[in-house]
Amino acid sequence: MSRTLYDLVGLAAGVAFILALKGLSHPKTARRGNLIGAFGATLATLVVFFYANPGSSLPLNNLGWILGAMVIGLLIGVPAARKVQMTQMPQLVALFNGVGGGAAALVAIVEYLHLGTEATTAEVIFTVFTVIVGCVSFSGSVITFLKLQELMTTRPVIFPAGRFIIAATLVSVIGVGAWVVSALGTTPLLILAGLSLLFGVLFVLPVGGADVPIVISLLNAFTGLTVAASGYVLDSVLLIIAGTLVGASGTILTRLMAEAMGRSLFGTLFGAFTAKPQDAAGSGEERPVRSGSPDDVAILLNYARRVVIVPGFGLAVAQAQHTVRELADLMISKGIDVAYGIHPVAGRMPGHMNVLLAEANVPYDQLAEMEEVNPTFGQTDVAIVIGANDVVNPAAQTSPGCPIYGMPILEVNHAANIIFLKRSMRPGFAGIENELLYDPKTMLLFGDAKASLTKVVSALKAL
């Protein structure tokens, strides 16, 4: 195959990726967009097997190893993607991103070993960049995975003199990077990789649980840039286009998410370095709350004209998506105006709740976004908060000291009645007490969300 044809196919794959991202931006075209992207990636991968790079011949050397490795990758990747539960999606995206970053770093290291002293300065600089960022992306993603899977604490991990250690690590990463560029040795490069892995860990540890998705998105953009840099070293236009697209769109997406959470990107990443350990959830005193029975809830709902359902991660954990849809359908059949109020970061990553409700066949046009639903809470008779906490916590608007201050919330406190379905009085993912639970117009229904909802449905049917 000629170089021209090879490059044309690469260009076609690049265009496919642009169409894929464009398609993914609208619900109607999203699935097709993703398939176009997969087609482009497949095309790009196939064509490599038919083009001999300068100084190489067909069939490719080490063909057996290459195909074998791809089969192993398929055997790991496909079952993981098929079996993962929708609630665990953020972890999986983090892991997939991490292995991508790791792959980019490895590619850069191999190419560096291969070029030896023939590497130009520009190539070495791009290699150093790829190794640093790829390793940071890999180890950082592993830490985000551990946090999301709750294999380690979701609270910010802050150690004494933490920011000095992090700053010192960063300085040594840059220093060793410069050493690699000037000295061109294998050992400096491996030291660089090790230090970068360490920096990735230190960089993500202080980030609190609720901010982890923003970090995943940022690391995703980072990995994109490493792929673009590899494209320069390997002389591949396709890798430059694909990597840059992901880098740029990932940056925008990160900013959109940070905005949805009312954070500055800088504050998310570096806020924890200056943060003091939070007050351990309230003063610990027992305060009275009003709890109700499923029948009380059913009666309240029966006489309501407008009900807003606010689902949170707890809903998904209890696998209650189908039951909540049943409740919504029942209320609609009784002539009650029902809407789902979806916070942009409901769940464990932005847009996660939409995926979880889509799984339960809730039509996406019943889901109201925050800006849409907030002005209507004044005319809402009942707001049902199911397994959510932080996204309705008025502390985000009223107490400047708290970690979620400034995050836009669903203003359920303006509704005439509020029902919380909770398992316990435990605070939410961000670990902050919610004053709303003690509000006189709040009724709490304790228990597993699915069991409670089932009882409410049968009580409401009986009325």
Next chain:
Amino acid sequence: MEPMAIVSIFVLAVFVGFEVVSKVSSTLHTPLMSGANAIHGVILVGAIIVADHSSTNLELGLAVAAIVLATINMVGGFVVTDRMLEMFKGNKK
């Protein structure tokens, strides 16, 4: 390749990347992140190229590891994104 050509491609791709996702609704943030994630799995192409010209066992070993990781990233990413998007349906009325 000409450095200027590379810089041009890079700058134009940055603007295209900004433009195509600037108006995405929060509904689709998760699939979009996952889809973009799958796209950078195309580093698989790079991993295959370096495996082809690996001349030592160390190089080949690292390249094979890179192929495994990149394949997981690319194939897993597209499959899981499709699984999410398959479920997004509007009101059938």
